[in-house]
Amino acid sequence: MPTEDMLRSALALVIDPEIRRPITEVGMVRSVEIDDDGVATIGIDLTIAACPMRERLTSDVDAAVRSVEGVTDVRIELGVMTDEQRLALRSKLRGGAPEAVIPFTQPGNLTKIYAIASGKGGVGKSTVTANLAAAMAADGLKVGVLDADIFGFSIPSMLGVKGQPTRLDDMLLPPISHDVKTVSIGMFVPEGQPVVWRGPMLHRALEQFLADVFWGDLDVLLLDLPPGTGDMAISVAQLLPHAELVVVTTPQTAAAGVAERAGSIATQTSQSVAGVIENMAWLEQADGSRLHLFGExxxxxxxxxxxxxxxxxxxxxxxxxxxxxxxxxxxxxxPVVIGAPETAAAQAMVAIARSLTSRSRGLAGRKLAVTPVSGTGH
Known part of the structure; x- marks a missing residue:
C-alpha cells in the first residue's frame, strides 16, 4: 500500500507553473490522505481563488499521485491560502525579507542584466529583445524580460504572452511564455488606451516592476528600453547601475549616428556597453546575393x-x-528563433544571445572572498 510519505515525495515533483518551485516547498499542499482501497485525497491551497494555472496544477497533481504504485484513484480538494499563508509565501520568495527590494542589486546576485537600447524607433529593438530572450531560454537559461518601453510596449505580443500577472497581494507573479518571464505595462492597460505619464511616474513604474515582481533566480534579465536617452534610460542607470547596454541600429548612416548617442549615455551613467547589434543588415536574394537596403x-x-x-x-x-x-x-x-530556427536571421540572433550569456558578469554588487586584515605593520 502507498504511504503518505510516498505521496508527498511524488507531489514534490510537481512544480508550480508561475512560481517555478515545488508545490510542497511553497506551502500549497494542505493535506495528504490514503485509504485502504488506495484512494488518495490531496488538499491543495491555491495562492488566489482565480489562479490562472488552476487546471494545469490539478492535472499535474493528479498525474503525479497516480504514478505512485498502489494508488487506485485520486481526489483533489482545492482551497485558497489564508492571508497568513500568503504573507509567509511572499516572505519566503523574497528570501526572508518582509518588504520588497530589488533583488538584482543585492550582494551576491549573479543575474546578468542587459538593457537593449536604440537611438530611434523602428530599428527592431523589441524584436531583437524578444528573440534574444527566447534563444537564451531555449539554451536552458532562466530568463526574464522587463518591457520598459512604457509608451510603445510590444514585448507581450511578440512573446505570445496572454493575460495579466497573478497578484499575490503586493507581489506579482509574471506570466511565462516560451520559458521567459515577462512583465509589461501593456498587461495592465486596456487595448488601444495610451499611457500618458511623466518622469516620476515612469521611474516608479520601473521600480515596482523590479521590486514587486517575483522574478526568481534569473540567469539573465533583458530590459527593452524606449528609444533615445530620456527618463527611462536614466532610471535604469540609477536602479540597476551594473546593467550593460546593448545598442541596436540599422546600417543606415542616419540611424547609426543616433544610435551612437544612445550608447554614449554610458559616459554619464558609468555603465558599460556590451556591444552593438546591426539589424536589417541586408536582404538575401534568390540567387544568394545580398541587397543592402539601408546601406552598409x-x-x-x-x-x-x-x-x-x-x-x-x-x-x-x-x-x-x-x-x-x-x-x-x-x-x-x-519568435523566429523558436518558430523558424533554420533561417539566417534566427541563427544570427542565437549566436548573439550565446555571446552575451558567455560573458562574465562584472564585480559591481557582488561579494568578494576578501577579508580585511588589521595589523601593526605599514
Missing amino acids: GGGQHVADRLTATLGTPVPLLGQIPLEITTREGGDNGM
Missing part, C-alpha cells in the same frame, strides 16, 4: 565610435539580415 557598415561604425568615446572595446555582436519570417514571428507571438 552602420553597426561597425557605431561600435568603433563608441570604443573611441568610452575608451573600452565595444564589439559588433552580430548582423541580422532582414527576413519576412522574423516579422511574421513577431506578429504571431512566436
Whole structure:
C-alpha cells in the first residue's frame, strides 16, 4: 500500500507553473490522505481563488499521485491560502525579507542584466529583445524580460504572452511564455488606451516592476528600453547601475549616428556597453546575393565610435539580415528563433544571445572572498 510519505515525495515533483518551485516547498499542499482501497485525497491551497494555472496544477497533481504504485484513484480538494499563508509565501520568495527590494542589486546576485537600447524607433529593438530572450531560454537559461518601453510596449505580443500577472497581494507573479518571464505595462492597460505619464511616474513604474515582481533566480534579465536617452534610460542607470547596454541600429548612416548617442549615455551613467547589434543588415536574394537596403557598415561604425568615446572595446555582436519570417514571428507571438530556427536571421540572433550569456558578469554588487586584515605593520 502507498504511504503518505510516498505521496508527498511524488507531489514534490510537481512544480508550480508561475512560481517555478515545488508545490510542497511553497506551502500549497494542505493535506495528504490514503485509504485502504488506495484512494488518495490531496488538499491543495491555491495562492488566489482565480489562479490562472488552476487546471494545469490539478492535472499535474493528479498525474503525479497516480504514478505512485498502489494508488487506485485520486481526489483533489482545492482551497485558497489564508492571508497568513500568503504573507509567509511572499516572505519566503523574497528570501526572508518582509518588504520588497530589488533583488538584482543585492550582494551576491549573479543575474546578468542587459538593457537593449536604440537611438530611434523602428530599428527592431523589441524584436531583437524578444528573440534574444527566447534563444537564451531555449539554451536552458532562466530568463526574464522587463518591457520598459512604457509608451510603445510590444514585448507581450511578440512573446505570445496572454493575460495579466497573478497578484499575490503586493507581489506579482509574471506570466511565462516560451520559458521567459515577462512583465509589461501593456498587461495592465486596456487595448488601444495610451499611457500618458511623466518622469516620476515612469521611474516608479520601473521600480515596482523590479521590486514587486517575483522574478526568481534569473540567469539573465533583458530590459527593452524606449528609444533615445530620456527618463527611462536614466532610471535604469540609477536602479540597476551594473546593467550593460546593448545598442541596436540599422546600417543606415542616419540611424547609426543616433544610435551612437544612445550608447554614449554610458559616459554619464558609468555603465558599460556590451556591444552593438546591426539589424536589417541586408536582404538575401534568390540567387544568394545580398541587397543592402539601408546601406552598409552602420553597426561597425557605431561600435568603433563608441570604443573611441568610452575608451573600452565595444564589439559588433552580430548582423541580422532582414527576413519576412522574423516579422511574421513577431506578429504571431512566436519568435523566429523558436518558430523558424533554420533561417539566417534566427541563427544570427542565437549566436548573439550565446555571446552575451558567455560573458562574465562584472564585480559591481557582488561579494568578494576578501577579508580585511588589521595589523601593526605599514
